[in-house]
Amino acid sequence: MDADMPCNVTPPNPKDRVNMVLWFKDSEGVPLYSLDNRNGDLEKAEHGAIARPKTGKGRYFFQTSASGVPLPPSGPRASPHNWEQPDEGVTLEPKVARLRILNVSAEDEGVFRCRVDFLDSPTTNFRVKLTLATPPSAPVIYNKNGVEVGALAGPFQEGYDLQLSCSVTNGHPRPVVTWWLGDTLLDDMVETKTSSETINRLTLPAVTREHLGAVLQCRAAPLPGAPYQHRDVTLDVYLKPKRVQIMTALETLPAGRPRQVQCETSGSVPAAQVTWLLDGEALRNDAVTVTDDRHVTISTVTLVATPKDDGRELACRAENPRVPGGFMEDRRKIRVAHAPEVTISLASEKSADQLMEGDEVRLRCDVRANPPPDKVSWYHGNHLLRQDSEPQPSHPGRRLYVVRDLGPSSAGEYSCAASNREGTGRSDPVSISVQYSPRCRQGFDNRRVGALKGTPVQVRCEVLAEPADVRFSWTFNRSKDGSVAVPAHKVETNGTVSYLAYTPNGDNDFGTLGCWASNSVGRILVPCYVHVVAASEYPTTPLKII
């Protein structure tokens, strides 16, 4: 192979001419070529070339802009050459001459200086560097353990780093070793240089999904931009799951009935493993796994939900065990459809045993239902009080009912019930007692008793009172004298019943008895009257002792 070393022999002034051209290798000493044009005629200019040291043959000749054929060099240094004659009609570039070196070898490398002496103008010096490149070997690729890699590298893990090194031997000057991905330069820094080897280590800090199947190329060129040798390697990558989704709606699972819940995951290479968790704890139900051929995995779990599960979180987790730390989850709250769970309680300041006649009591009904209840009913015993009461705005599951103006008949058990399409729930009842002052039991507020003179008579008084701890006192009202208290020793009490026994002897002993009762609440307002009349006034009525 020949090398052409350019030298500009154009004089700055067109009227001037080249006087002498000297070519030096490495600047000094005897020039390896001379062109003596001092006689002014370029066609007759003297070329001189030194002999190549070992072979003794000339290897240089200087081709100028002369239109004619340059004469072969003459003189003691000359030796026969092969002169390349310009083709007929081809014009060499004017004023740019070339020194042609035949069959370049490594010894010819170096800096050449072309010194051009003009007749008039200052001398110009022109330097050219000759580099001989020998091609490098084909690159060899190693993994991070130093093992040679074939067509396929890996498998690498998504998110983890990747290391490959490319080694090139020989090559002069030292080859440029680069890593490429398609048209993108990844790495042009060479880490290791020994006398015979050049190594470029490639580190990718985090392997991505796009790297699966990507082709990395290592190029070795003697100079940047020169034709290169290359080695390709395809990447194999384990991928984390990309998508996880619970496909089944969990808004209304039926309570007590099995329901199949499906979870789908894709993106994992190889296929992901799926686990189910309920509030963070793994389910060990039988899971059926079906794998598609497009890297989609479906897992199915059978759930039998109870009302307690309402509001708990079900998670489907997809994981590729070959890529640690790369799992994905889809979490959903379970809503279990169930019949309402109802509780009733007092929402009053007073407790259930402190209520008094005339008070009002607020009852609160808490309903836990999914779906929400259609109706809510209030009961006193089994008697329906009301349906569909207004919910409290801040607590949709809580309702209120006010019982006003409590009386003795208000006492008893209160309960509420709610129903939805899953069923009806009824609360345990809450008992209310209402305290009131005594009043005459029905039928005892105004009685007539006939008595015979001299015959003992027993009179009875029955009251209703809460608490039932009652004290009685009697009064006797004769028509002319007014009321007098009846001595207590004539009175017998048994709970809410009081007996009075006496013997009417004279007309004075007939009249109206008043039965007064009182408890912790208060005293009876109007006593229970018993009118004791002489029996003879009622001849048709047999005497009765009541």
Add this chain to the structure above:
Amino acid sequence: MPAPSVAGVFPLSVWVKVPPFKQRGEDATLQCHFDLDAGELYSVQWYKDNEEFFRYKPRSEPQKHPYKDISGVKVDNPRSNARQVTLKQVTIRSSGVYRCEVSGEAPYFHSAHSEARMEVVYIPKENPVITGPERQHQVGDTIGFNCTSGKSHPASKLQWSINGQHVSVSRSAAPRALPSGTDR
């Protein structure tokens, strides 16, 4: 890399004698010594910073050829010859690297060169001048003074002293060169 050895050519040595410093306005003579042995001389070329400004070729007519238009170089032709070149009234721009290249005649044109640097200086013609407030100060005041040198090239190094004691650099601001060449 040593010159290729060619049978019959004796080694050529060249060395220059260049004054390292000259004052502005002086003449400077640069000498080029060489030994061609028995060989004939082809050319002596003088370069300043890689520009040829004088050449001597015994076979040329004229033998001496000075070049104009090289900055800072005014060749005194009568006092220049094969072994020396004289520059008239050097200026600051005459500073540079001067190289002499000597080539023998045909057939070999054996060449060698040597170079050295010449620096043209301008020494200040007057003493430096201190300007600043001349009045009474309190202890703890900060007082600033300026010291201005005469024109000089290269820039003068200024040094402060107080009552004969040399002052450390940290107490003085960095010197500034003014376009006319003064320092502060």
